[in-house]
Amino acid sequence: FVDRPSIIQGPAASAVDPTTTASATSLHQFIIGDSTFTVSDRYRMVKVVGKGTYGVVIAASDCLNGGTYAIKKIAQFMRHPKVAMLAFREIQLMNKLGAHPCIMGVHELQRPLSFSTFDDLYIVQSLMETDLCRVIHSKEHLSDEHIQHFMYQILCGIQYIHSANVLHRDLKPSNILVNSDCSIKICDFGLARFATDQDLAEGLSEYVVTRWYRAPELLLANVYEMSIDVWSVGCIFGELLGRRVMFPGKSYVDQLKVIIEVVGTPSTFSFCDNPSARRFAGRQLLTRSPLIAKVAWPDVFPHANPEALNLLDKLLQFDPTDRISAADALQHPYFDSCRNEDLDAMVFDTNDPPETSNFDYKKVEPAQLKQLLYDEVMRER
The missing domain is CATH 1.10.510.10 (Transferase(Phosphotransferase) domain 1)
Incomplete structure (x- = not known):
């Protein structure tokens, strides 16, 4: 019944060297307009679904496990520390809340090759219409x-x-x-x-x-x-x-x-x-x-x-x-x-409540914010 919105049809993805990395999880790149996505090679771009001031969202199919997901890229996040902080808090909170059918969670966070190359944040989530x-x-x-x-x-x-x-x-x-x-x-x-x-x-x-x-x-x-x-x-x-x-x-x-x-x-x-x-x-x-x-x-x-x-x-x-x-x-x-x-009947497990946070986010320095985000991205899920 839903009147599905017209999808923003971005320029066709341009193939870049798909063997960019030799890490355990291979990465590949594709270019959308002036934005380069560097993600796991199991993801193949389907289309662009949104563009904003600080990022691009694409639909991508998972060629290994099946399914189609939304991948949001926040480019050069350290240039926009307020946006990076909101993303960090959102990721933390969604992870602590866990899974619920009516709440958007995090499917995956794309791991960078190293801390020094960690400039862009990629958040993989369920794709909604x-x-x-x-x-x-x-x-x-x-x-x-x-x-x-x-x-x-x-x-x-x-x-x-x-x-x-x-x-x-x-x-x-x-x-x-x-x-x-x-x-x-x-x-x-x-x-x-x-x-x-x-x-x-x-x-x-x-x-x-x-x-x-x-x-x-x-x-x-x-x-x-x-x-x-x-x-x-x-x-x-x-x-x-x-x-x-x-x-x-x-x-x-x-x-x-x-x-x-x-x-x-x-x-x-x-x-x-x-x-x-x-x-x-x-x-x-x-x-x-x-x-x-x-x-x-x-x-x-x-x-x-x-x-x-x-x-x-x-x-x-x-x-x-x-x-x-x-x-x-x-x-x-x-x-x-x-x-x-x-x-x-689904309520949060009160036997394992999420820790309350009195962490002073306002005092976080840029270098510390990057480390916090990196630790969150690299954390085992």
Whole structure:
């Protein structure tokens, strides 16, 4: 059913000497435009699937073990230390989370010949066909069954992440990858953190969550709890139901305004006296503007399943203490027809929790960052 996006057709790969190395795992090279890929010779390029500021993503077939994978190249990563740090944190966290059907993991990290030649980072992952943003804003019909299936898997993935005491912190439709069988994988863990990380506890964390999916407590009080992910899931749910962005704010104050225009002005909220609050303009909007009544959800989505709207309301509570958890949301009657008990029961093994990280990434020097990445790439999996 998915309207598959047109794939960027890059220039044909130019063959370079396939016997570049005599290492135990032979490497070969191919050229895509102005980018040279140096990867295991068992991978053969199929096509280019994406290009960005800092890298290129290709689809490649595994001639030895079968299957097709996405290979992302971050070129000259030491020239972009912030990007390299995000990649390092994402790789670390995905490895610690382990495997889950609804979460993007790392299939392989391409090993370089040596530390001195380690200039480019290659991340091999499952290849997905598109993302939820493209699906939502395509012309394809989305039935209630489709939406149920998408939301159920998203919540299963978030339940698993939260059970590991991890916050994703950047959930949005473009970070939900989708296949034509409606299976999904949550991706982009570069901004994810353990809930006990020191920078979160001190309210010092850097920019997080694309504005349209940002919870009120982030707009007003810099509060970091599992509930911020749940709000983002609610925004995604509303976007699926209405085929439009739920809260398209133009600034942080306007973001708060468009939220209140739908969910109403709160009479009180649990984080109103938060000591780390630093959003005075937003508080003025709440306290000095006329009270706005909550809009009835059937007026916003007149054709939606009533059970869907009941769940949406629980996900989009202004006060995070009133917001439903991912685990409780999975038990909602809306999912009775698509429930998968095995998937539903998957939580992180609490007998082997991921170590909490108080490592100060902000103080990492470039040479140390390269060593950290190299050690991670060379680590046995």
